[in-house]
Amino acid sequence: MTAREQDSPELGATVRTLVAPLAATEAGPVLLCLQKVQEHFGYVPDGAVAVIADVCNITRADVHGVFSYYSDLKQSPGPAVPVRICAAEACQAVGARALAKAWREQCEGDPQLAQDTGVDEPVYCLGNCALGPAALVNGELVGRADVQALVDAVAAARSGESS
């Protein structure tokens, strides 16, 4: 048991249960372990790194190095309905920069929307390059996106969550 686990034994036990099977069966399991923890919690909680290091028998620094390298891996819970607008070239060619700006302005006028969506975490390419601007709203791909389409997609995701 790590020092952190003594602080929060419940979290430690959960993380251990999640990652131990991976560490036992997979070669080079560290990234898989981090992804598994994130899948469970929505982020990688404080203390999980130490447990993964213990289970995989490597240093915490090595695990932290992997954790901090990948932009998908998060230190804190994300927004309820994350919005990600593509910021890469093919979408730039059809107004992605203007869309991102207009969306930020929309969120400035609507604090609830800003809080729910985290405004925008840019992403480089969603593979919808002929139907841009593309955006990912709560994991759902939106093509030919404009502010209204994003607002609608957020509303659909919110109602989907409450139902």
Add this chain to the structure above:
Amino acid sequence: MSVWFVPGDAAARSMGADRVADVLTAQGLEVVRTGSRGLLWLEPLVECAPTRDGVRVGWGNVKAEDVAKGPPTATDASYLGEVEKIDFLAGQDRWIYQRVGVIDPLDPDDFVAHGGMSGLRAALAMAPTAVVEQVLASGLRGRGGAGFPAGIKWRTVAEQAPARHKGQAVDAPRHKYICVNADEGDSGTFADRMLMEGDPFCLLEGMAIAAHGVGADRGVIYLRSEYPDAIRVMNEAIEKARTQGWLGAGILGSDLNFDVTVRVGAGSYVCGEETAMLESLEGRRGMVRAKPPLPAIEGLFGTPTVINNVLTIASVPSILARGADAYAALGEERSRGTQVFQLAGNVARGGIVEVAFGISAHELVFGLGQGTRSGRPLKAVQVGGPLGAYLRADALDVPMAYEALAARGAMLGHGGLVLFDDSVDMAEQARFAMEFCVEESCGKCTPCRIGAVRGVEVIDDLLASDAPGDAEDLLRDLCDVMTQGSLCAMGGLTPQPVLSALDQFPEDFDGGRRGETSAGQGVAHEQAH
């Protein structure tokens, strides 16, 4: 009763295909979810045939509201007639994409009925060396961007003995790996995604052929997390392939033992570089490795590893089924066979074009793509992803092939063409290329890690200066260092879009007129990304 076909591809779904399928299904119609034909400007493209294998007619841009009172009819404005006679599709020569948009991607019977598994059956009837010879004879080159001959890579792996994972005990099991690079991070490219969503068994068949050819027992598909639909489809396809005896022990009754898993990326562009991908697959930071050793000799976990792009592997089944000679007869010079081009960005008719190498960029952009979507004059086309060169609209008379593009200082990359109309500011695009490198550099080598940061600064200086000559000299010098001194294509090719923008569109870098672009505006740019 008629059969209706609605694409389940992510691009079609992003335009509302699911709702259309739901409405048609609720009306009691037989609806088959297929991949996308690749005529993306028409999505959702709904098709109908008298029987499952009958001639299909189609309707473009169908909305759920349009079909609320019943399925579309031949008198509707959206009616397209026979789908395979649409000019965009009729002129294509589909080897890799032969079944995409046609079959239900997760129906093994549909796959076999349309020629699936004939390549693997042909391969299993041959000695492994003969399979490698076929791939060599086809002239197939890596479709991920580097263009290395696939057959030579395979032969190298075939010549190696299987090896145990690095660091394992001497009596540990020995392996060779087939690694498929599905980390399709280049903007303007989506052919890997659409193939995996539209015909996943084709990729698995190609991997099994590679495994037979080189003596591999394990396969891994490194798939980017930005493609959730492709991840779901591939995983389901692997499950079904195991049930069919297409993966696992004794594939198709032969003595080939081979299984495949999907490993999901974590949001790092540089992991599309093959050695960074290996690091990531081994659970580490996705940092580029120095070569040698070549991955073919010491690859994943230190074992001999074939690393090929999705399209390279997906080309192999039809090469084996239809003959290496027929494949090699297509194309020009050392660009043989077909390439899946992707028309993207500000394009009137965007999508997938699989044709033989050698079609001109002009034909792709103006003939098939029909110019810009905005209707404004075309200004530039970026060929080959974020690390590819920008070409001027009046300089598109170049054949799309490895050699011809290289002669123009450009590259084919993964086959994407991104169109920009005359509203684009090429200095801003050059700056973005450097910014992207700042964001995505793995940090291992100095020219890329530091060079990209300096690149952004120098471009800002150049644009703010009344005498930009000095800054331009510095930028060119910096680009030279990055090109010559970087460990991989990330830093090594970032200068390509930058210098092509500078050389082809000098008017956009006119420092005197751009005095207003101060450092302050640079900050605004940063916030925009």
